[in-house]
Amino acid sequence: MDKNNRFTILGCGHSESLLHYNNNALVSNSDGTLLIDCGHTAKHALHDLALTIGDIDEIFITHVHGDHVFGLERFAYETRFKYQKRIKLHYHPDIYHELWEQTLKGSLSKIGEGSLAFDDYFELCPLTGPSFVSCGNHYDVFEVAHTPGKKTLGLCVNDKIFYSSDTIAIPEILSELSFEVGFHDVTLSDWNPVHATLASLIDYPEAIRKKLYLMSYEDSWPMFEQQVNAYFSGFAKQGMSVEF
Template identity: 30%
Template structure:
């Protein structure tokens, strides 16, 4: 499995793309979240946007979904098939409420979400399978009352999505995966909806050594700054368009 980060920035990033990850495996792929910055990242990476067929949506903060309208239109107008959208069942209608002012009315009449996407609604803890890989979803603790989901793909990766640290879940998953992709705001302050570096430093050393930080602020858009951080810590930061090869 080849993992490539299409973006590693937080909501407020202007110097890097918003957080999104592409996993390529067998003859298929999955993109986690779809910010508008993915269009540029995919072009830079050399992956045509018409070849994006599978997207998982973690939650509905704008920086994770503001490319979903573009992808839906692009797939219909330039491409030849609808992408699949894997999404928690309670987020389907709220997502359409966000998209519909720009997507409901078309020159060919009224449209609904399923005209643009093959929706795969997932219950709490739901799983889906692609290319022989099972993706297990789990609820994350991001903002109270808001549905937000992470992903576990054994034996490959754990993906925290936007979340405070769920130490028990991360430690349990660590035994089954090669890498843990965890959000980390990297500010020297408390943000109640996110994980700090201090939080992640509480993890056991063997877990930290598998942990890769994503969704951080623009101070770390600088590659030299990340390299210095990576030399000084046992967990490491990933940059936009950086890839990892994960063995079966």
């Protein structure tokens, strides 16, 4: 297994953020690069890291919300017409209908060539179990607790990196995972019922809290930075990387 793995926060912002890109991430090594989620800001975020859509080999989708999937339209068009390749797209089979039929089909199914299907753009790789392999890395996936009725997955890479995607507090799941560095969803408001509040995360055991960077936060984050630094590893910052 490649020892030069790098986990990079492509964007760390809440869906309403004006200061940060959508909460997406990259896992890269000499075998290739996996994009975790593909929000509408993904192309711009890659550009800031001197990368292009053509540099992405695989994508994993955690769930169907705009800040996690709306960038797929741009990726589909550019990979087909500009880069002449199909990116591997990993996703839970339960979200196929929501992702293609309800989200992407309206803009991608009719082009100058005629009618196209989802797999004309991507190499579809629906999950067949609780794990998958990408670019030589092992990913364990598990359901987290986001919007009721919406399948949402978190993941753990090589038992080293935990990534929650969007979720409320999930202490039972975290207590069962082995990881060295974690990235956890947070909301800094007190009204959002589908993201983890700061207070709920402070209730995590200290041994878990100190391994966590908080992500997907609102633009008011500087007001909370001192408190977050006291209880956690800090806020995940856009462009930060962890080698593992």
